Amino acid sequence: MTTPLLEVEDLRVRFHLRTGTVEAVRGVSFQLGRERLGIVGESGSGKSQTGRAILGLTPPPGEVTAKRLTFDGIDLLTASRRTLRHLRGGRISMVMQDPKYSLNPVMTIGEQIIEAYRAHAKSASRSEARDRALAMLEAVKMRNPARVFELYPHEVSGGMGQRAMIAMMLVTEPDLLIADEPTSALDVTVSMEVLRILDELVSERGMGLIFISHDLKLVSSFCDRVLVMYAGRVVEELEAKNLREAKHPYTQGLMRCLPTLADDVRPLPTLNRDPAWAL
Amino acid sequence: MAGAPPLPQPSGLQAWLLSSEPASRWQARLGRGYLGWRAFTKNPLAVLGLAIVILLVLVAILAPLIAPYSPVAGGDLRTERLLPPSGTFWFGTDDQGRDIFSRVVYGSRITLWVVMLVAVIATPIGVMIGTVAGYHGGWIDTVLMRITDIFLAFPRLILALAFVAALGPGIENAIIAISITSWPPYARIARAETLTIRNSDFIAAVKLQGASTPRIIFGHVIPLCISSVIVRVTLDMAGIILTAAGLGFLGLGAQPPMPEWGAMVATGRNYLIDQWWVAAMPGLAIFVVSLGFNLLGDGLRDVLDPKAAK
Amino acid sequence: MMSARSRLSTATLLGLCKDPMLDIQKLKVVYGTGHLRVDAVKDVSFHVEAGAAYGLVGESGSGKSTVLRAICGLAPISAGQVFVDGKEVKEPRDKAFYRTVQMVFQDPYASLHPRHTVDRTLSEPLAIHGERDAEVRILQALREVGLGPSFRFRYPHQLSGGQRQRIAIARALILRPKVLLLDEPTSALDASVQAEILNLLDELRRKMGLTYILVSHDLAVVAHLCERLLVMRHGEGVEETTAVALRTGRASNAYTQELIEASRGFSRDTVKTASAAL
Numbered sequence: 001m002t003t004p005l006l007e008v009e010d011l012r013v014r015f016h017l018r019t020g021t022v023e024a025v026r027g028v029s030f031q032l033g034r035e036r037l038g039i040v041g042e043s044g045s046g047k048s049q050t051g052r053a054i055l056g057l058t059p060p061p062g063e064v065t066a067k068r069l070t071f072d073g074i075d076l077l078t079a080s081r082r083t084l085r086h087l088r089g090g091r092i093s094m095v096m097q098d099p100k101y102s103l104n105p106v107m108t109i110g111e112q113i114i115e116a117y118r119a120h121a122k123s124a125s126r127s128e129a130r131d132r133a134l135a136m137l138e139a140v141k142m143r144n145p146a147r148v149f150e151l152y153p154h155e156v157s158g159g160m161g162q163r164a165m166i167a168m169m170l171v172t173e174p175d176l177l178i179a180d181e182p183t184s185a186l187d188v189t190v191s192m193e194v195l196r197i198l199d200e201l202v203s204e205r206g207m208g209l210i211f212i213s214h215d216l217k218l219v220s221s222f223c224d225r226v227l228v229m230y231a232g233r234v235v236e237e238l239e240a241k242n243l244r245e246a247k248h249p250y251t252q253g254l255m256r257c258l259p260t261l262a263d264d265v266r267p268l269p270t271l272n273r274d275p276a277w278a279l
Numbered sequence: 280m281a282g283a284p285p286l287p288q289p290s291g292l293q294a295w296l297l298s299s300e301p302a303s304r305w306q307a308r309l310g311r312g313y314l315g316w317r318a319f320t321k322n323p324l325a326v327l328g329l330a331i332v333i334l335l336v337l338v339a340i341l342a343p344l345i346a347p348y349s350p351v352a353g354g355d356l357r358t359e360r361l362l363p364p365s366g367t368f369w370f371g372t373d374d375q376g377r378d379i380f381s382r383v384v385y386g387s388r389i390t391l392w393v394v395m396l397v398a399v400i401a402t403p404i405g406v407m408i409g410t411v412a413g414y415h416g417g418w419i420d421t422v423l424m425r426i427t428d429i430f431l432a433f434p435r436l437i438l439a440l441a442f443v444a445a446l447g448p449g450i451e452n453a454i455i456a457i458s459i460t461s462w463p464p465y466a467r468i469a470r471a472e473t474l475t476i477r478n479s480d481f482i483a484a485v486k487l488q489g490a491s492t493p494r495i496i497f498g499h500v501i502p503l504c505i506s507s508v509i510v511r512v513t514l515d516m517a518g519i520i521l522t523a524a525g526l527g528f529l530g531l532g533a534q535p536p537m538p539e540w541g542a543m544v545a546t547g548r549n550y551l552i553d554q555w556w557v558a559a560m561p562g563l564a565i566f567v568v569s570l571g572f573n574l575l576g577d578g579l580r581d582v583l584d585p586k587a588a589k
Numbered sequence: 590m591m592s593a594r595s596r597l598s599t600a601t602l603l604g605l606c607k608d609p610m611l612d613i614q615k616l617k618v619v620y621g622t623g624h625l626r627v628d629a630v631k632d633v634s635f636h637v638e639a640g641a642a643y644g645l646v647g648e649s650g651s652g653k654s655t656v657l658r659a660i661c662g663l664a665p666i667s668a669g670q671v672f673v674d675g676k677e678v679k680e681p682r683d684k685a686f687y688r689t690v691q692m693v694f695q696d697p698y699a700s701l702h703p704r705h706t707v708d709r710t711l712s713e714p715l716a717i718h719g720e721r722d723a724e725v726r727i728l729q730a731l732r733e734v735g736l737g738p739s740f741r742f743r744y745p746h747q748l749s750g751g752q753r754q755r756i757a758i759a760r761a762l763i764l765r766p767k768v769l770l771l772d773e774p775t776s777a778l779d780a781s782v783q784a785e786i787l788n789l790l791d792e793l794r795r796k797m798g799l800t801y802i803l804v805s806h807d808l809a810v811v812a813h814l815c816e817r818l819l820v821m822r823h824g825e826g827v828e829e830t831t832a833v834a835l836r837t838g839r840a841s842n843a844y845t846q847e848l849i850e851a852s853r854g855f856s857r858d859t860v861k862t863a864s865a866a867l
């Protein structure tokens with residue numbers, strides 16, 4: 001592996017609220033190459049805020065600090081708005097949980113992909129952008145790209161919307177894709193298809209992927225490496241295939257408390273949260 | 280008094296109010312109220328509005344103690360007519376030789392009376408029609424909302440004028456006229472809120488317990504849409520005061536010698552150039568009280584209806 | 590595995606000597622008319638013995654939730670019959686029906702009234718049915734779902750998702766129903782909380798002899814809680830099978846097999862060549 005694509009050191013996200021300051025992310029550090037990195041945690045673990053902070057999408061009144069937050073050598077914390085805008089949607093893209101809220105309801109899917117493309121490839125002509133958009137829709141396995149191109153977001157199913165979203169995010173050929181629960185609003189069979197597409201794109205284009213999810217089972221079967229987050233911290237980092245040998249009791253607990261088809265454990269083991277984990 | 284044990288925490292009342300484990304219904308309610316109050320007091324303009332409204336209430340209650348002179352009995356027309364503001368007559372005197380300050384003070388009673396009656400008459404009508412229409416849907420909704428539309432189509436002052444013309448001038452008729460014209464917006468708001476609440480799971484849950492429709496509307500729907508209606512009513516108060524004053528100004532509201540602010544402005548109109556205070560003082564009172572209600576309404580919206588505030 | 594099998598056999602035995610607690614025959618649910626007509630549920634039939642748990646599995650739009658909603662009256666029964674405890678359900682449902690059948694909703698953040706304390710939420714069903722000693726029964730209901738009396742006067746915003754779902758379960762159980770309809774009761778919860786709620790539901794069923802219908806998209810959850818299940822797709826029942834069959838991977842239907850595969854997590858087998866290039 002060459003120099004890391006993304007370097008994060010001591011990332012912190014704070015929210016100054018009326019009731020006091022809440023630290024949602026408390027010193028997260030990791031490096032990402034051209035690989036699939038999973039970030040797993042339960043609600044409130046700070047996994048989504050980590051992804052947003054990298055893109056500079058922390059909602060106000062959040063405040064982001066880090067000792068180091070660089071993407072391909074560019075410091076994301078001190079970069080100008082212009083640079084950031086160029087990076088966002090150009091070299092770094094994000095796929096959100098629910099395509100319903102991420103796609104513009106009054107523009108056709110094709111128009112949105114074209115717009116995304118031309119925002120970053122200014123010199124591209126319209127017909128060129130159109131060809132790219134159609135090719136992209138094909139790449140995400142749309143059965144009839146030309147038809148989907150003309151449709152509005154409300155006219156497509158959730159799975160198709162999410163694939164359209166991925167097409168839009170990938171049309172600029174980003175180096176890094178941050179996917180925040182990209183499949184949890186989708187049906188299982190559809191989500192498998194979406195994952196397969198993501199997987200192919202990562203392997204073929206050598207893209208780095210941060211896959212944020214609450215689903216340990218899914219992440220471990222999809223990613224190369226997993227960060228397990230709890231209360232704003234990374235409590236464990238491990239190779240996805242070694243998940244069964246997890247050391248941290250939280251990871252172990254998360255693994256065990258899921259009912260599986262393979263065996264029938266009754267009652268299910270529950271997680272006894274040790275306050276020490278949050279320290 | 281609440282039947283709750285005295286405060287165990289060292290930090291006292293505040294900790295008791297903010298407890299995440301209230302021990303009684305009262306503590307839970309008070310705690311909720313306290314949180315709202317804290318949010319409200321963060322906004323200085325809202326507090327100013329509240330202060331103005333409280334001042335209005337106090338002045339109205341204590342009018343006989345505050346006012347130095349009678350508001351209706353005229354003074355000596357030779358020596359006390361149209362005097363400018365001074366130490367004796369703070370706001371000056373009018374064309375009947377009456378002390379304007381005393382009249383403004385007593386006028387607050389009329390204003391408060393109008394505001395209260397309109398709120399008490401129009402709000403329940405609006406909320407009932409809106410929630411019933413929104414909850415039932417179908418033809419009930421259509422009929423009720425078309426009626427609302429008809430009332431909404433009339434300009435308020437004009438409709439009030441027509442009513443007063445039909446019922447005869449007088450403050451009571453003015454109040455009825457204003458009430459009848461002010462409920463449609465409340466019905467609209469209540470209906471819109473009800474439509475979003477109607478299909479929520481917690482309403483489905485109470486339906487599945489076998490609750491009757493009135494029970495659902497009164498116990499579950501109204502408590503959720505009442506706050507946005509209250510905000511709207513408070514914001515409307517300024518308009519209501521102005522309408523009442525407008526009717527008074529046109530001679531269709533309070534009748535002389537009642538010290539109604541609008542009617543006072545109307546009298547002052549004749550002396551506007553030389554004796555400005557006759558019209559300006561009651562005008563100022565109308566302005567301050569209207570502003571007070573507006574500020575209060577804005578503050579309440581931030582607390583009660585966070586959706587609209589952003 | 591053994592325990593599941595023995596549970597199944599007792600349930601079947603019970604079914605032989607008793608009328609089913611719930612019997613759904615050729616249920617149809619149709620919304621709208623003309624070109625807007627949507628057949629949400631088409632001729633679905635199944636029955637559940639007293640004390641058993643039955644699962645409805647499927648993806649979104651399969652009509653699984655609509656079946657539940659039709660049973661309890663939140664969706665119309667366009668055709669077919671629903672029998673609860675031997676009696677056919679007629680519109681409008683009477684109070685006795687609601688004492689027999691209660692429901693737990695998917696999203697605990699939406700199913701509790703935001704301005705009502707736990708106390709108010711739990712006392713509402715008692716008040717509707719004119720029950721006395723609310724005091725005692727509220728505290729008992731809280732205890733049954735593993736919450737202490739300190740929760741009684743909290744507002745929903747002072748509770749976690751799992752605690753809210755416990756309150757929703759307590760509300761459903763406070764009238765002592767025989768049938769509990771569970772609409773994805775754990776899908777909005779974190780995995781560790783899901784385990785707690787599943788354990789609670791398991792325990793309550795045993796203690797109170799409840800009959801469950803569980804709607805879920807998660808095969809593992811259904812297999813954990815239910816003995817028998819119906820796989821639904823596009824409003825139709827695709828296959829009726831058992832938890833044991835799911836666990837052993839025996840499914841006669843291709844769609845069921847696909848669901849079983851998907852529930853095992855992502856499989857790279859089909860794209861192995863591509864990932865090897867990394």
